Amino acid sequence: AQTVTQSQPEMSVQEAETVTLSCTYDTSESDYYLFWYKQPPSRQMILVIRQEAYKQQNATENRFSVNFQKAAKSFSLKISDSQLGDAAMYFCAYRSGNTGTASKLTFGTGTRLQVTL
């Protein structure tokens, strides 16, 4: 079974600064997808960024980028120029590329990000 580990329960960053959230995962599969979701106090889960394991290039979405290290099974999220609206719970998630189990997302325990002035 796949597992996702987020070792930082809480992080804090000053506005306009950069912060990196860590995520490691364990799998024996070679075909899979990784995601970062953001859950603000409103509780709506919002997709931040998506990475396909077969792609070498790290995904980026505006101020959000990932450092995907497949051999190390590491998938960290970097938020640049942090804004107050970035304050939320961030979840790392894994999905198998196997069509039989593809629909299931396995989540980490989350990292609560605080953004201070």
Add this chain to the structure above:
Amino acid sequence: KAGVTQTPRYLIKTRGQQVTLSCSPISGHRSVSWYQQTPGQGLQFLFEYFSETQRNKGNFPGRFSGRQFSNSRSEMNVSTLELGDSALYLCASSLEGREYDTQYFGPGTRLTVL
């Protein structure tokens, strides 16, 4: 395009009762997945429906069931509620296909069991 909608947003029930939660996916999305979120267990996968068929199931007791209608709307049902069923229930929908199957979540239904 409207996002995933869930109704009701909040629900209070007592032990032993049953409850039905509803989820309307994004237009065109045929896959609907359900997750339970609790402080103790985190986010756990319940089940997924596609074309009115349950395609995948998590490790939950048979008290948790669901169905999907021809318009892709889905319902989940919990019978004989227990205190531990208090949680945020999230629904997510997605398209099919390797590049299009990212799951998009609804706002959730907060269930409190007294």
